[in-house]
Amino acid sequence: MISTNGMVVVIGYQLYDVARGEYGMSIARAAFALGVLGLVQFLPLFVLTPVAGVVADRFDRRRVATMAMMIDMVVALGMALITTFQIHNLGAIYAFAALHGAARVFVRPAMAAIAPNVVPVKVMPRAIAMGSMAMQIGTMIGPATYGFLFATHPSLPYWATVAILVGGSVATMAIRQMPPPPEEARRTHPVRQIVDGFVFVWKERFLLGCITLDLFAVLLGGATALLPIYARDILHVGAEGLGPMRSAPAIGAAIVAILFSVRPLAKNVGIKMLVAVAVYGAATVAFGLSWNYWLSLVCLAGVGAADMYSVFIRTTLTQLKTPDEMRGRVSAISGVAISASNELGEMQSGLAASLLGPVGAVVFGGVGAIVVTGIWAWGFPELRRARSFSQSDDA
Template sequence: MDAPPHPFRIPNFRAYWAARLAMTLAQNAMIIVIGWQAYAIARRTMDQSHAAAQLGLIGLCQFLPLFLTTPVTGLIADRFDRRYIVRITVFLQLLCAATLGYATWSGAMTLGIVFTVAVLLGLARAFAGPAFGALAPNLVPKEVLPTAIALSSTSWQAGAIVGPAIGGYAYSLAPSAAYIVASVLFAVAFVAVLQITPVPRPKRLVGVHPLRQIVDGLVYVGQNKLVLGSITLDLFAVFLAGTSALLPIYAADVLHVGERGLSLLAAAPAVGAAITAAIFSFRPIKTNVGPKMLGAVIVYGTATIVFGLSTVMPLSLAALAVAGAADMFSVYIRSTLVQLHTPDAMRGRVGAVSQLTISASNELGEAESGFLASALGPVGAVLVGGGGAIVVTMLWTFLFPALRAARTFDPPSSLIDLPKTGGRDLELEITP
């Protein structure tokens, strides 16, 4: 039997990988500048605590559209051609970048514009996430899916490394330049997703009401304890220990390194993550995946505490790099487990639930960080978050024994039908 091809030998995956790289570069070049601009605007009329709260509101504006639309976005990703959903959402992000570029160039940028665009970006990501995630397994054979996930993560992390640097340096040359660069990159991503040819689509369920299909996705996540434990661990750990929203405060008021230093701080976690993802693309994890994921989250929380206590740039960068590497370790295992333990017909809905937890941990976590920093100061907020991530991991070890029992990525051999909620056949994987 011939060995399955490497993902890069598959044209559709190459186009997918290029689109994700360009889109991530654009998002990170733009988002880092949005935070810096919003904090600078707020500091003209507010003290540090109130300005920090504005950063929290930006995260909230991105999270709410996703929270409100999650049931619908997952169903749409399972019922319609996922390629078209991705194309539309990339184009919407292109329009957002162009709008911010014009507002900055014309001197009309306000917090109101920032918040409005943040809502639109959240809406675009709400629909893009399930479609993008569910599309990847349709592009490669199952045997090379872990490698494809590692490569996809590498493109995301590479974009996260270079994107902030592009945004920070372009902004230092001309404030609108960062958004112009982001617009060009979104255009490249749009062209790349146009190159993805038709791929296999899941069978559509006949005679099942859309609301019932939405409920079925939630039921599946709730009953598959391995999937539920994996995505909720990420939710609470990153929600508590995420530091991205506070980086402008650290750059301006703790480390005193300015916007160029901010770009380095934002890129540091991605450097560690990219190195980890690159290693996994050649030497994927195969054994003791659950315990390794739990250990990685503990390392993530510990590195976050070190960053919170640091007052010198080299140690701060090192701590963020270690945190990024540990986070990538956890994300790689979680993503592979969720993809391989979910039937293709439900990947959009399960992906929507997973994206909701990711967004809650990121955008809602940014809101939590901003508001907590307003009350405790940035250092206190980071220390509480890092310690909280460690406590959550210890709790999850006992609440979800399926996590510590997971030795490989292989789905369990025992399968049963989903509970009779829709009157159709759909497999549910049973985990220990």
């Protein structure tokens, strides 16, 4: 998470900087180029996610994640070389970003499906909170560190990524061997397994509601794609200021994850999840309207805290309601929704910023996330009725 999130930040800033500097684009055109970056990363995710879910359910999940990290090492090496030799080409950056998206799609379902194999059910909420805490700490450290590394020399973050991913691969393979998938699952045709995964989610209305809520709320409310614009042209803090801005949501999320690892939620989890998504939208609006750097950091931390609150509840309930032989596929479907909301959200933000300006785009997205929450609370009463992690469908 340190390397992946840090690299995403510097790729975005580098693309925007090249578009504005080397290509001479206006802010509006460069914002659109950032939006295209999100689309380029989403397309391989959309195409490969069903395959990644089946792979996670049919093969050793540790090896699947490790192979994906090795592909990411290739991306980091490529970006390091074109940056070192000052090859200012948007096409090359887009190509490596697409490969980065392809690698990530195999990591997420494999890693998400491992926890229930090594953690007893009764402590799953704490385990998920601790895993989320580790993820958010990585998300917090990566962007901040990589921003300063990029300011020192633009190629340094990519060389650091290569070294860090070696460590990540070793750590992943150190996890004890997973139990083999059921023989029936290995005999089932992969295409049939893909279809079964989608049918399972469609029939489980609670899972469908959780996944689509995240999809549309973050699709509208995501402001991270426009942070390079805020750092360079609105708050005027440059790459050094961009790192802390990308880290601020992770700081808020890490604080919430730490609290949940000590004292997990117990009651009215569904209502609390919906309220957290609405707060996420409100904090996004506040960030969009802020012209003060420190206030912007506080707003971004609020965005991350609210997002972590809802993600913790949604992830715990999803894992507990999904049988092990389906976890890879359900995690993959959830992952493509998350990726769609993130990458397509970047595309939406770029397009909106080219029409409404960056401030208007962020405010519009935050209001949209609040509206989506209200619609989903009405359309999926199963979300409101979730009382606890053991009785998620209580009336």
